[in-house]
Amino acid sequence: MPGLLDPIEWKGMKLKNRIIMSPMCQYSVEARDGAPEGWHDVHYVSRAVGGTGLIMVEMTDVHPDGRISDRDLGLWSDAQIPAFQRIIQACQQYGARVGIQIAHAGRKAESESLRPVAPSAISFNENFRVPHEMTSTEIQEMVELFGQAAERAVQAGVDTLEIHGAHGYLIHQFISRITNRRTDEYGEPDRFASDVIRAVRKRIPESMPLMMRISAVEYADGGYTLEETVERCKKFRDLGVDVFDVSSGGESPTGPSRVLAAAPGYQVPFAAAIRKEVGVPVVAVGNLDDPKVAEMVVRNGQADAVAVGRGMLRNPYWANEAALALGQDNILPRPYRPAF
Numbered sequence: 001m002p003g004l005l006d007p008i009e010w011k012g013m014k015l016k017n018r019i020i021m022s023p024m025c026q027y028s029v030e031a032r033d034g035a036p037e038g039w040h041d042v043h044y045v046s047r048a049v050g051g052t053g054l055i056m057v058e059m060t061d062v063h064p065d066g067r068i069s070d071r072d073l074g075l076w077s078d079a080q081i082p083a084f085q086r087i088i089q090a091c092q093q094y095g096a097r098v099g100i101q102i103a104h105a106g107r108k109a110e111s112e113s114l115r116p117v118a119p120s121a122i123s124f125n126e127n128f129r130v131p132h133e134m135t136s137t138e139i140q141e142m143v144e145l146f147g148q149a150a151e152r153a154v155q156a157g158v159d160t161l162e163i164h165g166a167h168g169y170l171i172h173q174f175i176s177r178i179t180n181r182r183t184d185e186y187g188e189p190d191r192f193a194s195d196v197i198r199a200v201r202k203r204i205p206e207s208m209p210l211m212m213r214i215s216a217v218e219y220a221d222g223g224y225t226l227e228e229t230v231e232r233c234k235k236f237r238d239l240g241v242d243v244f245d246v247s248s249g250g251e252s253p254t255g256p257s258r259v260l261a262a263a264p265g266y267q268v269p270f271a272a273a274i275r276k277e278v279g280v281p282v283v284a285v286g287n288l289d290d291p292k293v294a295e296m297v298v299r300n301g302q303a304d305a306v307a308v309g310r311g312m313l314r315n316p317y318w319a320n321e322a323a324l325a326l327g328q329d330n331i332l333p334r335p336y337r338p339a340f
Contacts, residue, residue: 004295005328008304010243010281012207013159015305016095017053018298019319022285022309023101023162025058027071034064034074035083044087047312048096051319051331055091056307057084057100059164062149063142065115066104066170075102075149084156092157094333099160099211100153102146102200106170107131107179119174119192120181139186142170147199154204161204163241165193166215168250175232176251178222190232194239201240211283212236213245216270219259220251226273233278245283245307246271262286264293272302283307291322
């Protein structure tokens with residue numbers, strides 16, 4: 001079986017290794033206009049220098065009110081394209097591929113300056129405002145906003161795109177019966193996500209892989225099961241999702257759900273089940289900071305790639321450290337090689 005440092009190809013995107021920088025919100029847009037700034041240049045490009053195969057840019061919102069905070073990234077305007085393009089081209093210069101995770105926070109928009117919306121008028125918890133329950137027309141307009149954001153990402157030069165359907169944000173809110181109490185056509189849990197997938201797939205090249213982050217289970221009474229997620233992924237696969245980025249959690253009746261024991265690899269069985277039952281590439285995530293554990297996950301065929309989050313926050317050269325830990329040569333650019 002291939003290992004963590006072996007290349008992989010998804011449709012027309014070739015990755016030099018199977019190490020992915022997980023999308024992680026930075027809350028660092030000082031101008032509050034949704035466009036990446038100097039912090040983001042350093043943050044992403046340094047991980048590309050560090051040897052990462054795929055850089056996934058953090059949750060990037062399709063509407064100003066879709067941000068968790070007003071310091072989040074967005075792609076709701078053509079004026080935001082050049083700043084993303086600058087970062088993408090810089091990362092690609094060092095051999096990394098780049099994706100953007102497009103999303104909407106829904107009822108989890110926290111800033112008082114933002115208007116939360118949701119499938120149903122249910123607040124996240126007592127500290128959050130009750131969201132506006134979207135009309136059918138507003139939902140259809142939101143689907144179009146996802147498509148427009150995808151088109152802007154393509155114009156910015158991305159190699160892939162990821163739809164955020166996990167962690168209690170808007171798409172997940174429609175999927176979850178905990179948060180979706182509608183009685184119209186959008187009460188069907190997969191309807192909104194399916195419409196978004198169609199809109200995005202239509203706006204990106206056929207050769208570009210479409211990724212989707214999902215929460216495999218919700219860790220909540222009344223939440224959906226892994227078996228339901230497998231069937232959902234089959235449907236989304238047939239609509240055009242090429243790779244599933246498999247996480248978990250996000251909704252409960254009283255606020256954020258909590259996993260009881262987030263041990264290394266605790267989410268890997270979810271990814272492995274989807275890979276086996278759905279027959280598509282999957283990315284494993286969650287406390288996989290130990291290179292030997294990450295290598296084992298790939299070698300055992302439980303996932304096709306591994307996404308690293310906190311490990312890369314601590315060390316932008318995590319990919320290179322992983323290569324050395326696994327007995328391979330350093331993978332940093334030539335100017336750094338004298339250090340080894």
